[in-house]
Amino acid sequence: MIPFLDLKAINQRFEADFQHGFQGFLDTGYYILGNQVKLFEANFARFCGAKHCIGVGNGLEALRLILEGYKVLGSLEEKDEVLVASNTYIATILAIKQAGLKPVLVEANFDTYNFDFNSLKDSISDKTKAIMPVHLYGQLSPMEEISKFAKENNLLIIEDAAQAHGAKNEKGMRAGNLGDAAGFSFYPSKNLGALGDGGAVTTNNDELAEVIKKLRNYGTATKYVNELLGFNSRLDELQAAFLNIKLPMLNVDNERRRAIAKKYISDISNAKITLPKYDGSEDHVFHLFVVRVENRNKFIDFLDRNGIGHLIHYPIPPHQQEALSEFSHLAFPNTEKIHNEVISIPMSPIMTDEEVDMVIEVLNKY
Numbered sequence: 165m166i167p168f169l170d171l172k173a174i175n176q177r178f179e180a181d182f183q184h185g186f187q188g189f190l191d192t193g194y195y196i197l198g199n200q201v202k203l204f205e206a207n208f209a210r211f212c213g214a215k216h217c218i219g220v221g222n223g224l225e226a227l228r229l230i231l232e233g234y235k236v237l238g239s240l241e242e243k244d245e246v247l248v249a250s251n252t253y254i255a256t257i258l259a260i261k262q263a264g265l266k267p268v269l270v271e272a273n274f275d276t277y278n279f280d281f282n283s284l285k286d287s288i289s290d291k292t293k294a295i296m297p298v299h300l301y302g303q304l305s306p307m308e309e310i311s312k313f314a315k316e317n318n319l320l321i322i323e324d325a326a327q328a329h330g331a332k333n334e335k336g337m338r339a340g341n342l343g344d345a346a347g348f349s350f351y352p353s354k355n356l357g358a359l360g361d362g363g364a365v366t367t368n369n370d371e372l373a374e375v376i377k378k379l380r381n382y383g384t385a386t387k388y389v390n391e392l393l394g395f396n397s398r399l400d401e402l403q404a405a406f407l408n409i410k411l412p413m414l415n416v417d418n419e420r421r422r423a424i425a426k427k428y429i430s431d432i433s434n435a436k437i438t439l440p441k442y443d444g445s446e447d448h449v450f451h452l453f454v455v456r457v458e459n460r461n462k463f464i465d466f467l468d469r470n471g472i473g474h475l476i477h478y479p480i481p482p483h484q485q486e487a488l489s490e491f492s493h494l495a496f497p498n499t500e501k502i503h504n505e506v507i508s509i510p511m512s513p514i515m516t517d518e519e520v521d522m523v524i525e526v527l528n529k530y
Contacts, residue, residue, distance in 0.1 A: 165471040165473070165517050166332075166471060166472055166473055166510050166515075166522060166523060167473040167510065167529075168473030168474055168508070168509075168510050169353055169473070169475075169510070169511075169512055170512065170514065171352055171353060171357070173262060173388060173514055174357075174512060174513070174514055175359065177413075177514070178406075178409050178410060178413075178463050180253035180485070181409045182359075182406060182409060185402075185405040185406060185408075185409055186202075186402065186405070188405070189363075189401060189402050189405050189510065193317060195401050195402075196377045196398060196401060197381065197398055197401065197417070199518060200270050200401050200402075200404040200405040200408060201219050201371065201398075201401055201404040201520065201523065203404070203408055204217075204219060204221055204399070204404040204405075204407050204408050204411075205217040205218065205364070207408060207411055208348075208364060208366070208407075208411065209238045209366060211330075211337050211338070211344075211411060211414070212338050212340030212341050212366050213337060213341040214340050214341045214346075214366035214367060214368055215367070215368040215370070215373070216365075216366065216367050216368065216369075216372075216373035217364050217365070218364060218366075218373060218376045218377055218380065219362070219363070219364050219379075219380075219395050219399025219404060219445070220363045220364060220365060220376075220380050220396065220397045220399055221361060221362070221363060221380075221396075221397035221398060221399065221476055222349060222350075222351070222361045222362065222363040222397075223255060223261055223324075223326040223347055223348060223349025223350075223351065223363040224349075224363070225257065225259075225363055225380075225397040226256060226262075226326075226347030226348060226349070226363040226365045227255070227256065227259035227296070227322065227324060227337050228259040228262050228263050228387075228432035229347075229348075229366055229379050229380060229395065229397060230274055230322050230345045230347055230367075230372070230376065230377075231246075231259060231260065231263035231265060231294075231322070231364060231485060232263050232395075233262075233345075233372050233379060234294075234320065234516070235263065236375045236379070236392060237371055237372065237375060239263065239293070239320060240293055240294065240320070242264040242265070243264070243265065243266055243291070244265050244291060244292075244293040244294070245265070245266045245267075245268045245289060245291045245292040245293065245294075246260045246265050246266065246267055246268065246292075246293070246294045246295070246296050246322075247268050247270050247279075247284060247287055247292060247294070247295040247296065247297045247319075248260060248267050248268065248269060248296045248298070249269075249272060249278065249279060249296075249297070249300070249498040250269035250270055250271055250272055250481065250482065250483060250496045250499040251271055251272040251277060251300070251481060251482075251496075251498075251502050251503065252298045252300065252324065252373075252482065252486070253290070253298075253326075253477075253478060254478075254485060254487070255326070255489065256296060256298055256324045257441055257482050258295050258491065259270075259347070265294075266291070267493070268282050268287050268292065269482065269483055269494065269496065270284050270287050271496050271497075271498050271499060272452030272498045272502055273497045273498070275441045275499055276303065276305075276306065276366050276441070276499075277300045277301060277303070277502065278297065278298070278300065278303070278305045278306060279297065279305065279306075279310070280498065281306075281309060281313075282288050282408065282474075284313065285313070287442050287502075288317055290296055290309060292317065292319060293320065294319055294320040294321070294322055295310060295313070295314055295319050295320070295321055295322070296321075296322045296323075296324055297310050297321065297323060297324065297343070298324040298326075299323065299324065299325050299326075299327060299331060299339055300327060301327060301440070301448075301450070301451055301453075301454050301477070302327050302328050302331060302346045302349070302355065302421075302448055302449040302450050302451035302452065303328070303331070303440075303442075303447060303448040303449075303450040304328060304331045304332075304333060304339060304342070304447040304448070304522075305323075306424045307321075307333060307342045308333075311342075311343075313440070320343075320345075321342075321343030321344050322343060322345050322346070322347070323339060323340065323342055323343045323345070323346035323347070323348065324345060324346075324347055324474075325339040325340050325346045325348050325366075325503065326347065326348060326349035326351075326354070326363075326512040327349075327355075327416060327451040327452070328355075328449060328451065329348065329354060329355045329356040329449065329451075330355065330356075330415060330417075330418045330449050331336075331446065331447055331448060331449045332445075332446040332447060334350040334445065334447070340366040340513050341366065341368070341394065344369060344372075345363065345365060345366065345367035345369065345372060346366045346367070347363065347364075347365055348363055348364045349362075349363050349364075350362035350364070350403065350407060354451065355414060355417060355418060355421070355449055355451050356407065356410060356411060356414050357410070358400075358403040358406055358407055359396065360400065360403050361400075361403070361515050362399050362400060362403045362404075362485060363397075366398065374396065375392070376489070377392045378391055378394060379392055379395055379397075380394070380395060380397045380398055381394060381396070381398060381402070382394040382395070382396060382398075390442055394464070402496075416513070417511075417513035418446075418449045418450075419432055419450075420513040420514075420515075421450040421511060421513055422444075422448065422449070422450060422491055424445070424450070424453070424511060424515055425440075425442060425450045425511070426444065426449070427443075427520055427523065427524070428453060428509075428520070428523070429442060431524045431528075432524055432527050432528060433528060434528055434530055435455055436457060436463075436530060437456070437527060437530065438456040438457070438505075439455055440453065440454060440455070450511055451511075452477055452508045452511060453507050453508060453509055453510075454506050454529075455465060455506070455508075455513040456502070456505035456507075457476075457505055457507060457510060458505060460461065460476075460507055462507060463507060463530065464507065466530050467509075467526070470526045471510075471526075471530075472509065472510065472522075472523055472526050472527075473510050474507050474508060474510075475507075475508045476506060476508070477506060477508050478503060478506075479503060480503060481498065481499045481500060481502075481503045482495060483499075484500075509527070510521060510523055
């Protein structure tokens with residue numbers, strides 16, 4: 165059996181360092197917003213090429229706090245519209261709604277799983293104030309086109325970079341430094357995953373960074389002096405210690421993911437399976453390797469019989485979720501087809517060449 169993802173094995177590589185880090189954490193007696201959070205914020209900002217990193221509770225709250233921060237600064241106000249991909253994970257849309265803004269869903273492109281640009285252009289109104297591109301599955305959104313579109317229409321760009329740690333554009337700029345601000349998740353299965361929940365905001369905007377630092381901690385900059393109606397969303401000190409240990413391996417792990425993806429794409433040859441389009445560049449870090457098949461249930465049965473792990477990212481599109489029933493009257497044919505056909509196959513930096521070959525062999529037999 166080849167598991168879809170073996171998190172225990174991924175993290176065992178760091179076990180001795182984790183033990184040492186945990187002991188250091190215990191020895192300090194400092195558990196909230198301590199030196200490990202500060203160190204990680206400096207390290208991750210440098211990694212992304214951004215001026216600021218603010219550690220927060222999780223990826224959803226990272227996106228929400230960016231929006232709340234822009235509201236404090238007067239760049240956004242209640243009921244402003246935010247353009248967002250119709251095929252994203254629901255968290256992207258929840259962040260917009262929870263900040264009192266209006267998500268406007270934009271149809272997806274089959275080749276990139278990012279915005280369909282004709283739909284994007286058709287979705288703008290005089291209430292549109294921001295665009296939230298999602299680097300889905302680890303592939304950068306077409307940021308050059310998005311940046312041009314945003315500039316022409318005076319829109320903020322807020323990256324949902326939850327799946328794209330380390331992805332680079334052709335100029336060498338990384339996710340987290342391609343818009344006005346970006347939200348990251350360090351959920352355990354991410355390319356840079358904590359051993360629990362965690363998230364971060366990156367930005368080059370000094371004012372926004374200061375506001376988000378206050379918002380994440382009850383609206384305070386000084387203890388018991390509350391300047392804003394804030395939240396409790398702080399990156400955990402122990403998780404920051406673990407992330408500091410794992411961050412130096414991220415580029416190596418991403419290279420291994422890309423190598424596996426290239427092998428899959430070159431060696432899987434089956435007309436029933438649609439592979440991702442990939443040009444071999446560093447703009448994709450393959451958080452997930454997602455294929456499409458028309459009869460997904462039959463394909464899943466086949467994978468199960470042959471011992472190949474899998475997951476569906478994601479089975480139900482946002483506009484068909486009960487929690488988002490206000491969108492249920494809408495139709496997004498591309499998105500619906502994507503959600504009906506996608507399935508993720510094993511992808512991990514610790515997969516052996518033999519395991520990769522076995523996945524290829526099984527998929528070619530389908």
